Amino acid sequence: xxxxxxxxxxxxxxxxxxxxxxxxxxxxxxxxxxxxxxxxxxxxxxxxxxxxxxxxxxxxxxxxxxxxxxxxxxxxxxxxxxxxxxxxxxxxxxxxxxxxxxxxxxxxxxxxxxxxxxxxxxxxxxxxxxxxxxxxxxxxxxxxxxxxxxxxxxxxxxxxxxxxxxxxxxxxxxxxxxxxxxxxxxxxxxxxxxxxxxxxxxxxxxxxxxxxxxxxxxxxxxxxxxxxxxxxxxxxxxxxxxxxxxxxxxxxxxxxxxxxxxxxxxxxxxxxxxxxxxxxxxxxxxxxxxxxxxxxxxxxxxxxxxxxxxxxxxxxxxxxxxxxxxxxxxxxxxxxxxxxxxxxxxxxxxxxxxxxxxxxxxxxxxxxxxxxxxxxxxxxxxxxxxxxxxxxxxxxxxxxxxxxxxxxxxxxxxxxxxxxxxxxxxxxxxxxxxxxxxxxxxxxxxxxxxxxxxxxxxxxxxxxxxxxxxxxxxxxxxxxxxxxxxxxxxxxxxxxxxxxxxxxxxxxxxxxxxxxxxxxxxxxxxxxxxxxxxxxxxxxxxxxxxxxxxxxxxxxxxxxxxxxxxxxxxxxxxxxxxxxxxxxxxxxxxxxxxxxxxxxxxxxxxxxxxxxxxxxxxxxxxxxxxxxxxxxxxxxxxxxxxxxxxxxxxxxxxxxxxxxxxxxxxxxxxxxxxxxxxxxxxxxxxxxxxxxxxxxxxxxxxxxxxxxxxxxxxxxxxxxxxxxxxxxxxxxxxxxxxxxxxxxxxxxxxxxxxxxxxxxxxxxxxxxxxxxxxxxxxxxxxxxxxxxxxxxxxxxxxxxxxxxxxxxxxxxxxxxxxxxxxxxxxxxxxxxxxx
Numbered sequence: 001x002x003x004x005x006x007x008x009x010x011x012x013x014x015x016x017x018x019x020x021x022x023x024x025x026x027x028x029x030x031x032x033x034x035x036x037x038x039x040x041x042x043x044x045x046x047x048x049x050x051x052x053x054x055x056x057x058x059x060x061x062x063x064x065x066x067x068x069x070x071x072x073x074x075x076x077x078x079x080x081x082x083x084x085x086x087x088x089x090x091x092x093x094x095x096x097x098x099x100x101x102x103x104x105x106x107x108x109x110x111x112x113x114x115x116x117x118x119x120x121x122x123x124x125x126x127x128x129x130x131x132x133x134x135x136x137x138x139x140x141x142x143x144x145x146x147x148x149x150x151x152x153x154x155x156x157x158x159x160x161x162x163x164x165x166x167x168x169x170x171x172x173x174x175x176x177x178x179x180x181x182x183x184x185x186x187x188x189x190x191x192x193x194x195x196x197x198x199x200x201x202x203x204x205x206x207x208x209x210x211x212x213x214x215x216x217x218x219x220x221x222x223x224x225x226x227x228x229x230x231x232x233x234x235x236x237x238x239x240x241x242x243x244x245x246x247x248x249x250x251x252x253x254x255x256x257x258x259x260x261x262x263x264x265x266x267x268x269x270x271x272x273x274x275x276x277x278x279x280x281x282x283x284x285x286x287x288x289x290x291x292x293x294x295x296x297x298x299x300x301x302x303x304x305x306x307x308x309x310x311x312x313x314x315x316x317x318x319x320x321x322x323x324x325x326x327x328x329x330x331x332x333x334x335x336x337x338x339x340x341x342x343x344x345x346x347x348x349x350x351x352x353x354x355x356x357x358x359x360x361x362x363x364x365x366x367x368x369x370x371x372x373x374x375x376x377x378x379x380x381x382x383x384x385x386x387x388x389x390x391x392x393x394x395x396x397x398x399x400x401x402x403x404x405x406x407x408x409x410x411x412x413x414x415x416x417x418x419x420x421x422x423x424x425x426x427x428x429x430x431x432x433x434x435x436x437x438x439x440x441x442x443x444x445x446x447x448x449x450x451x452x453x454x455x456x457x458x459x460x461x462x463x464x465x466x467x468x469x470x471x472x473x474x475x476x477x478x479x480x481x482x483x484x485x486x487x488x489x490x491x492x493x494x495x496x497x498x499x500x501x502x503x504x505x506x507x508x509x510x511x512x513x514x515x516x517x518x519x520x521x522x523x524x525x526x527x528x529x530x531x532x533x534x535x536x537x538x539x540x541x542x543x544x545x546x547x548x549x550x551x552x553x554x555x556x557x558x559x560x561x562x563x564x565x566x567x568x569x570x571x572x573x574x575x576x577x578x579x580x581x582x583x584x585x586x587x588x589x590x591x592x593x594x595x596x597x598x599x600x601x602x603x604x605x606x607x608x609x610x611x612x613x614x615x616x617x618x619x620x621x622x623x624x625x626x627x628x629x630x631x632x633x634x635x636x637x638x639x640x641x642x643x644x645x646x647x648x649x650x651x652x653x654x655x656x657x658x659x660x661x662x663x664x665x666x667x668x669x670x671x672x673x674x675x676x677x678x679x680x681x682x683x684x685x686x687x688x689x690x691x692x693x694x695x696x697x698x699x700x701x702x703x704x705x706x707x708x709x710x711x712x713x714x715x716x717x718x719x720x721x722x723x724x725x726x727x728x729x730x731x732x733x734x735x736x737x738x739x740x741x742x743x744x745x746x747x748x749x750x751x752x753x754x755x756x757x758x759x760x761x762x763x764x765x766x767x768x769x770x771x772x773x774x775x776x777x778x779x780x781x782x783x784x785x786x787x788x789x790x791x792x793x794x795x796x797x798x799x800x801x802x803x804x805x806x807x808x809x810x811x812x813x814x815x816x817x818x819x820x821x822x823x824x825x826x827x828x829x830x831x832x833x834x835x
Contacts, residue, residue, distance in 0.1 A: 036216045036230035038064040038200065040086040042237075043094060047087065049180045051171025053096045058085045063098075064230075067204055067213040072550045074220045074543055078213035080176070084126075084202045088235055092184045095126050095140075099204060101176035108207040108629075109145040109172075110663045111711035113719065114774065115160055120629060120660060121145050122207050124179045127153070127229060129199025130190035133380050134227040135424050137199065138188050142168045144177050145663065146714040153226055154325040155430060161321035164188070165245075165778040165823060186243045186825065191378040192282040196235035199226065207629065210585050221543045223461060223501040224428050243279025244826035247778065248272070251293050251819035259811025271295075275319070284375030284383065289319045292367055294339075296784045296817055302764040304727040306681055306699070308603045309527040312336075319370060326374050326384035326420045330434035330451045332470065333418050334525035338388045339367040342411030343444075348395045351408050361395040365411045382422035390414045392441075412442040416523055427457040428464075438522040445477035447522035462502045469494040472519050491518030491529065507538040516565040528603055531570075535559040545583070553579045563602060566609070571599035585627040592620045604682050605692045605737055612694070613741035614680075615645035621652075631660045646696065646743075649677045664712065670705035678732065680743070683758050691737040693746075695758070701727040702800070715774040722767045726803060729760040730796050761796050763807040765789040778823025786815045 041061035047054065063083035069076045085096040099122070101107055112119035125141035139151040146169070152162040164187035169180045190196060202215040216230035251271045258265060273291030280286055297316035305311050313336055315321050320335035327333045342365050348358060370388035377383075393411035398404070415438070422432040432453040439446050451470035457463065474489040492515050499508040516530035539555035546552060555577050561570040575593040582588075599614040621639030634657040641650040652674035659667050676699040685693040704724045711717040735743035767787040774780050791810035797803035 034217075036064070038062075038084075038086055038215075038230065038232050039234040040088055040093070040232050041234060043087040043089045046089055046091070047094050047096065047180060047182075049167055049169040049182055051169045051178050051180060053085070053098060053178060053180070058087070058096045061085050061087060064202060064215050067202070067215050068217040070212045070214055070218050070220060072210070072545065075217065078204065078206075079209060079211060080204070080206055082202075082204050082213075082215075084215065086200075086232055088238060090238065091241075092182050093128075093235075095179070095181040095183070097124055097179040097202070097204075099124060099176045099179065101206070103208075104172065104174060104176050106208050107144050107172060107177055109143070110660065110666070111145045111714065111717070112143070112147050112666075113709055113711065113717050113772075114147060114714075115149050115163070116147070116709075119143060119145075119147070119666075120207060121147070122177065123203070123205035125149075125203040126181065126183075127199075127201040127203070127226070128183075128188060129226055129229055130188055130196075131376065131378060131380070132197050132199045132231065133376075133424050134199060134224075134229065134426075135380075135428060135430075136376060137226045137229070138164070140164070140166060140168075140181060140183055141203075142170060142179055142181065144170060144172070146170045147711075148714070152323065152325065155329075155424070155428065156224070157325050157329075159321075159323065159325050161318060162323055163318075163778075165825070167777065185238065185241050186245070186279075186827065189279075189283055189285070189375065190238075190240065192240060193378075194236060196238065198232045198235065199229040200232040201229040210627075210629065221503060221541075223457075223464075227428055227461075240279065240282040241827055243277065243285065245277045245778070246824040246826075247275040247277075247821050248824070249274065249293065249819060249821045251295070251817060253295055253815060253817045255816075256814045257811065258813075280373070280375070283377050284373060285323075286371065286373050287319070287323065288369065288371040290369050292317075292319060292370065293819070294367075295815070296770070296782055296819055298721060299723075299766040299768055299786060299788060301723060301725070302766075302790060303725060304701070304729070304760065304762040306729060308606055308682070310521075310525075312525050312527075323372065323374060324386075326382050326422055327372070327386050327418045327434075329420065329422065329432055330453050330468070330470070332434055332436050332449050332451055332520055332524045333386075334521075334523065336525075337438075337521075337523050338370070338416050339365050339390060341365075342393045344408075344410045345395070348397070348408055348410060352397060353399075355401050356397050356399055359396040359398045359405060361410065362393055365390040365393050365414070376422075376424075380424035382420065382424070384418065384420035384422070386416075386418040388416045390416075409442065412440045412444050414441070415439045418523070425456070427459065427461050429456045430454070436520075436523040443476075446475045447519070448473045448475075449520050449524065457501070460502075462500060464499050464501045466497045466499075467495065470518070470520070472517075474519055474522075489517055489519070491515045493518050493529075504542065505538075505540050508536065510535045514564060516563075530564045530602070530608075531561060532564050532567075533559060533561040548583055550581045550583055550585075552581075568602075568611075569600060570602070571595060571614075572597060585629070586624065588622070588624040590620070590622045592618075594618045600741065604694075606682055607692055610691050610737065610739070611741040612680075612682075612737060612743075615643050617641060617643035617648075619650075623654075628658070633658050646680055647678050648680065650679075651675050665708070665710045667706070667708040670703070670707075672701075672703045674701045675699070679729075680735075682737075683731075683734075689736055691739055694735040694737050694743055695729075696732045696735065697729050698732065699727065699729045701725070717772055719770050719772070720768070723765070724804070724807075725762075725764040726800075726807075727760075727762050728796050729758075729762075731759055759794050759796055761793045761803070763789065763791045763803065763810075765791075765807055765812075776823065778821075778825075780819075780821050782817075782819045782821075784815075784817045784819075786813075786817075788813045788815075 047057050063085050065083055067078035067082050081100040083098040087094040108121050110120040122144040127137045127139050129137040135155045137153045141149040150164045152159040166187050167182040171178045205212050218228045254268045256266050271293045276288045278286045294317045300313045315335050368389045368391050372386040374384040392413050394407035395410050397406050417437045419435045424430050434451045436449045449472045453468040455466040470493045472491040495512040497510045500506045512533045514529045514531045518529040520526050537557045542552040557575045560572045573595045577591040579589040595617045601612045604612045619641040623637030625635045626633045636655050638653040654672040656670045678696050679699050683695045706722045708720045734746040738744055769785045771783040789810055789812040791807050
């Protein structure tokens with residue numbers, strides 16, 4: 001399968017990479033007239049990035065001016081004057097900006113980490129749509145403190161994990177502040193043609209006024225951001241350089257686990273590897289990670305999971321987050337499957353004898369390497385190919401009598417691949433084909449999913465229809481109801497959506513179907529299949545100030561769901577929400593929901609098609625956020641859910657203050673608490689009931705976090721992430737689940753200890769501290785300390801301090817690591833040796 005993908009991708013690369021440039025996105029003349037035009041000029045000499053715009057260099061071109069507000073007061077002229085100059089030479093494009101300010105002493109300059117977004121600082125950005133397709137762009141931002149952010153935009157999605165190597169310099173003046181940028185051609189992609197026309201827009205944020213403006217007006221009542229860009233002309237005779245970069249790394253780890261009962265509690269390792277980025281042609285790039293090391297990624301937020309579904313964790317590994325917008329578009333790629341928990345890890349004990357014990361059972365599969373090829377041709381065809389390989393994983397079992405050890409396979413050698421074709425069409429429309437494939441050795445089952453996704457918008461960009469369909473195939477696996485493996489299990493999913501996407505009044509109609517055999521979890525994520533759902537929504541939004549509000553959004557949603565097989569009713573609900581932003585830049589929201597009838601849950605019992613009938617319920621929640629420009633700001637929320645049959649009542653709330661000590665230090669404290677009284681849910685069944693045992697339990701959860709960043713300068717910073725999660729589940733009494741979906745209470749005579757059966761007191765405590773020094777473009781030194789504790793007991797603790805003390809006394813893992821990455825560019829290296 002992999003070699004077929006490679007051949008297919010290379011064929012597309014060769015055919016489309018040499019195609020003649022065409023403007024497939026020609027617009028009606030009236031639409032073109034709305035686009036501003038700026039003319040770039042070839043630089044007579046490369047500008048020196050020092051925060052000073054030398055007249056003899058920069059004033060050879062007419063600047064882009066007359067910015068228009070996006071927020072607030074969309075459409076009004078910007079309150080401050082801006083001049084942006086666009087130059088280029090054979091190596092890079094250069095952006096120079098004079099950002100005049102009537103109160104230069106009030107320019108905000110809070111530091112933040114790279115790619116941290118809009119801190120409490122003034123910002124400037126350039127958006128480059130180098131293929132002028134009005135759907136894809138590269139964004140380069142810099143704050144008044146000099147902190148860089150880069151983003152890749154693709155068809156409405158933003159990839160903040162994309163990193164490019166570029167240079168910038170800022171300087172405050174008596175008239176405002178100045179920005180200079182150098183964006184090498186190696187950092188972007190553009191068509192191989194003599195005369196270039198790029199889409200372009202410039203952004204300016206005046207933070208003290210919470211004002212965001214763009215050079216080419218972006219109407220917030222119209223869907224699409226990149227499609228509302230201006231254009232840059234005058235770029236001629238440039239060529240894409242040899243894009244070949246190496247980022248070798250070396251890392252060292254020292255780990256200590258206090259729970260070791262035998263042997264050393266310390267272990268260490270020294271690792272080395274490399275990331276390689278190679279530009280196949282002007283459009284396509286190959287990314288490879290060899291012997292990857294992800295030990296410094298941020299810790300997962302572990303939770304007590306009492307549901308029948310898997311917890312979905314976010315992806316923190318940069319290789320799997322950067323430049324993956326094509327692979328994630330169809331919703332079939334969950335990268336945490338790669339290098340995740342070995343598929344047979346929990347089955348090891350079933351292979352053991354009484355006199356054996358587990359010496360080692362790795363929690364993650366070893367990733368050997370991963371590669372991805374991605375890009376988009378001048379005709380708007382995006383091609384993506386992703387491939388990763390994990391090695392055989394084994395658990396080590398020891399015979400306690402003889403001391404002999406043996407290995408048990410927990411995960412076979414596995415190949416993961418994704419192939420994508422994505423054709424952009426005018427007016428934010430597209431058609432996408434995606435295929436994911438998992439191939440395993442040792443005779444274990446394989447999986448394949450193919451999907452097609454389309455979107456079409458009308459000429460006015462007011463209405464859009466989208467549809468998607470996927471076919472899943474599982475080979476040689478024993479599924480539910482089978483006694484032997486079946487050659488292939490087929491499943492399907494499809495959905496259709498019709499929406500009004502622009503204007504004050506918007507609506508959407510959705511129909512979604514998943515068959516009972518639809519399965520994508522070998523490489524994707526799906527909590528449950530076997531569903532037919534229909535929903536409708538309508539919203540009315542005020543984009544201009546009204547009364548005391550700067551903006552106001554209101555929506556109404558209704559939904560209905562049922563099983564695919566058998567066709568049984570599941571639930572129906574209705575919800576109303578509102579979101580307002582006040583003139584003082586405080587914001588607030590509110591939601592109210594109602595489930596007027598019973599809901600039929602076919603998953604909680606873990607014995608399909610056994611159903612659990614849930615009674616009617618309603619819920620509401622409210623929240624607010626204060627102005628982040630203030631030194632002290634906070635977010636707060638409160639919510640309630642009520643169902644009367646079992647006297648169920650849930651309350652939750654949060655309070656998250658944030659304190660800006662100065663321009664270098666920011667502290668954010670998060671606090672959330674929930675109490676679920678008389679929560680009903682499945683528990684382990686000690687009696688072998690035909691339908692299962694449920695508990696009436698009180699669940700209390702307290703989460704406390706502290707995150708902070710001390711940024712020394714735009715290249716160096718120290719970050720802290722600390723989290724304590726405490727959740728208890730205390731049983732009040734137990735039930736038998738009846739065949740008709742109702743509950744029958746188990747009497748004290750049947751089980752006198754039922755209120756203590758399977759009580760849970762769970763704690764997860766993590767500290768991540770990272771020092772980062774970006775000592776050269778693309779090169780970093782990172783020093784990380786990570787502390788992790790997980791503790792679960794049956795005895796419920798009532799007091800927070802006592803619980804925390806016991807948690808801190810539990811076995812914990814401490815990991816200290818140092819990692820050095822060095823960026824090597826082939827062109828720069830060649831120039832050094834040829835000098």
